[in-house]
Amino acid sequence: MGSVILAACAQRPLPMDDSPAHLDSQLRIGPRRGGIGSQRVALLEQIAATGSLAAAARAVGLSYKGAWDAINAINNLADTPLVARSAGGSGGGGSQLTARGRQLVRTYRAAEEEQARFLERLNRRVRHLEDDMHLMERLAMLTSARNQLLGQVIELRHAAVNTEVEIALTGGDHLTAVITRASADNLGLENGVAITALIKASWVVVAAGDLSRAKLSTRNRLVGTVESLTVDDVASEVVIRLPGGATLAAVITRESADAMGLAEGDTATALFKASSVILAQRD
Secondary structure: OOOEEEEEEEEEOOOOOOOOOOEEEEEEEEOOOOEEHHHHHHHHHHHHHHOOOHHHHHHOOOOOOHHHHHHHHHHHHOOOOOOOOOEEOOOEEEEEOHHHHHHHHHHHEEEEEHHHHHHHHHHHHOOOHHHHHHHHHHOOOOOOOEEEEEEEEEEEOOOOOOOEEEEEEEOOOOEEEEEEHHHHHHOOOOOEEEEEEEEHHHEEEEEEEEOOOOOOOEEEEEEEEEEEEEEOEEEEEEEEOOOOEOOOOOEEEEEHHHHHHHOOOOEEEEEEEEOOOEEEOOO
């Protein structure tokens, strides 16, 4: 059975504003993990208003490709298509909401109205929970990737297919991710946006010492201190603590670990490709 999920987060006041943080939220309707979010509902509404996927994409700030991918995903997951598309011809092509699509939009907006009334009552009772709410929001993310690093987008470099994303991590480290441009559009990436970088432990290469200035093709080189080593007959897990306090785990072969002779407290460099970084953001 589906569920209505209230994804709450603390909104920070503007600089020089002494007013307390308040709780805001986004609504998803659907299974507990996944479902439909506000941007996709807005896209459906604009399709109903304009009859054009291109116009709807512009209205909600998506690329045409991003909107096309979103509608394909929506139709693939729905019990019956929410958007009907017709090819061009003498009468021209277009996109229209089906009766099922219009029903879903009405349901979402009704739930959103109830949510707004709830938040109004909640904000009258809750004050000064900014740090706790931001932490709880981050802890709510479930993923199989061992490494989850919180950062902030500081630069975007767009190409025809891919987007290169520069991220500043806590403690001063930077990392680079290369994702598709459609994915960057769907995430709503822009400078200043908080983002979580996910890197599987098996994608991280470990080198002894500080290789931050070495001539290597690997874009990401995070230098830290070996915090722990866990060894079995085949593999070794190396956990490196970064300057800002975050940790990065790597799984390497037992033979490689023995050859490097790493010990707790040694300086080591974690290396991984920009294409090995997955970016995630709460919807």
